[in-house]
Amino acid sequence: MKNVIAILVLFAVSGSLMAAGDGQATGKKSSKTATAPKAPPKPAAPQPVTIPKDAVPMSNGAYSYTDSKGKKWIYTNTPFGISRVEDMGPPPAAGPELTKAIDKGEVVRFERPSPFGTMTWEKKKTELTDEERQMVEAQNPSTHPPDAQTGEPDTAKPDAGPGK
Numbered sequence: 758m759k760n761v762i763a764i765l766v767l768f769a770v771s772g773s774l775m776a777a778g779d780g781q782a783t784g785k786k787s788s789k790t791a792t793a794p795k796a797p798p799k800p801a802a803p804q805p806v807t808i809p810k811d812a813v814p815m816s817n818g819a820y821s822y823t824d825s826k827g828k829k830w831i832y833t834n835t836p837f838g839i840s841r842v843e844d845m846g847p848p849p850a851a852g853p854e855l856t857k858a859i860d861k862g863e864v865v866r867f868e869r870p871s872p873f874g875t876m877t878w879e880k881k882k883t884e885l886t887d888e889e890r891q892m893v894e895a896q897n898p899s900t901h902p903p904d905a906q907t908g909e910p911d912t913a914k915p916d917a918g919p920g921k
Contacts, residue, residue, distance in 0.1 A: 805838065805839075806832070806838065806839045806840070806841050807839060808820050808822075808832045808834075808839060809822050809832075812832055815831075818833070818834070819831050819832060819833045820832040820833075821844065828843065829843065829844035830842070830843060830844060831843075831844050855869055855870060856868070856869045856892060857869070857896065858889070858892045858893045858896045858897065859897070860893055860897040861879075863881060863882055864879050864880065864881055864882065865879065865880055865881075865882060865885065865889070865893050866878075866879045867879070867880070867889075
């Protein structure tokens with residue numbers, strides 16, 4: 758047991774001498790002329806973002822600025838400092854041109870593509886807004902002529918199409 762402890766102590770002492778780098782544990786002399794690998798140069802510290810003097814204030818507290826290259830930027834003061842993002846213009850509207858209206862009698866089914874798949878919902882015709890009503894009429898033209906008295910499509914009469 759004493760031999761085991763002596764060996765462990767010997768390894769510990771020789772290991773600490775080697776870690777010190779004096780070279781005595783191996784019998785080699787340290788070389789002062791050896792060059793250590795150079796560390797890569799430190800990158801320059803990023804400059805803090807500031808709002809340019811000629812930036813134009815916007816209604817929401819942000820500032821609009823066009824740089825010398827013609828690129829448009831929006832500067833915003835946040836709790837973490839000033840933020841700068843490129844002005845990409847207004848987002849595209851998900852308006853009626855993307856929404857599909859399907860007339861199902863008393864109910865209209867709407868379908869619109871979204872990043873998470875197709876959104877679908879149904880509304881009664883009596884609850885449609887003017888914009889939704891125009892969408893339905895534009896996408897589902899009536900095959901029946903309007904009744905002269907009510908102005909509504911006459912669905913009681915069969916179609917009198919060409920050749921009939």
